[in-house]
Amino acid sequence: MSIPKELLRRLAREHPHSAHILKAFVPLLEAREALAESLPPPELPAGPDALSFSQGKAWLAAGDHADVYLDEAFLSAAPAKILTAAIKGLPDLKMPLRGLRDFLKKDEGECAKLIMLYLTGSMNKVKAWGGKHGQDCRGVVFGATHLASAAARRVARAAASCALPPWRGGLCPICGSLPHASALRGREGKRWLQCSLCRHEWAFSRTVCPVCGQDSPKDLPLFFLEQNRWERAEACNQCGRYLLGVDTREFADDIPLELLLLCMMPLDMLMQEKGFVPAADEAQGRRGKNARKQKPDALQQERLR
Ligand SMILES: [Zn+2]
Ligand SMILES: [Zn+2]
Known part of the structure; x- marks a missing residue:
């Protein structure tokens, strides 16, 4: 996905207070969608169990479906694509994000571990992971947030083609997040x-x-x-x-x-x-x-x- 430059210029003009936010985060949005488009879709399990779905249990909560979110194709491509876009948008975090990117590119096991800590809502453990591996806390939190979002976005894009039973919950029917x-x-x-x-x-x-x-x-x-x-x-x-x-x-x-x-x-x-x-x-x-x-x-x- 590439967002037309003219649209970005117009939004920045109409919302001058948010121009720097657009500049920082648009590269990440584009990288997240481009990554999902460039990879084969993840293998989804059979559709949700009708009874538990009707009771508000999301179909693909990450804690129960780590392999769907974090397959080999995603883990080998995501750190380079997502963290390079983050570095482009946020030069202040360039050094920590570069260190994190280089570390995760070499160790897919740790990459999976870090993203899963975020996906299962353990922010303190995300920070502790950074301490354990000598990574700057700000870079780790920011990087984990956007890597997890990219993993989940790819799953949601694949799930979008599935016909789901009715859902009335306030949490996401796919991943269970707010x-x-x-x-x-x-x-x-x-x-x-x-x-x-x-x-x-x-x-x-x-x-x-x-x-x-x-x-x-x-x-x-x-x-x-x-x-x-x-x-x-x-x-x-x-x-x-x-x-x-x-x-x-x-x-x-x-x-x-x-x-x-x-x-x-x-x-x-x-x-x-x-x-x-x-x-x-x-x-x-x-x-x-x-x-x-x-x-x-x-x-x-x-x-x-
Ligand atoms: Zn309320
Ligand atoms: Zn969701």
Whole structure:
């Protein structure tokens, strides 16, 4: 996947505060998709067990399917492709990422171990892995995040062609991770959630918090900046979490959701200043510490309709 340069220039022009974020992360998005396109798809097991799927158990949780995520083809190609793109986007991390890339290219076993620690949610163990192998902690955390995302994205792309039974959960039906974003699409404004790890998208109720299940409209406020009303943060007063989202009914452009998210840094930061926690931030537990209910100063607020 190559994102048209003109689109990037336009987004940077319209979102000057986010130009440096686009510059840093677009090479990683492109490398992740290009890697999945260049490799044979992973071998998927038979479709999900209908009963456990209907009870909310994701089809391909990484802890149960390490071999699907981390096959030979992926492990031999990913460190060079993904970490080289990371170095391009983030020159400040050049030295740690270069050290990590060279280490992982020589040792596929350790590469698999590091990515699996991330996929199974053990961030402390990811950091400990770095200490054990003399790698800079910042480079290891950043590198593991994007290698794991690339592995999961490749699995989700392969899974996209499979017909899955209905799914009503707030977690990703493919990998079981929390969503990080949402989009309202189509004339009806159907809500789609996007997985924070594999980027799979699934339809979900507009009036339910995917993290805690809260369904009382008064506790599901929407926040937006006046100048960009189609870019919103969908918050939950019960669990203190929020998702960034776009209402694509407001504009016809078919811009990838992930690119739009990179442009929403000001709203993202304001939400965290208010004490809300990103929905997919596992490190902070399931409840935002200081989530407040009152109307914020710099944000417009309205209830979910
Ligand atoms: Zn997922
Ligand atoms: Zn909630």
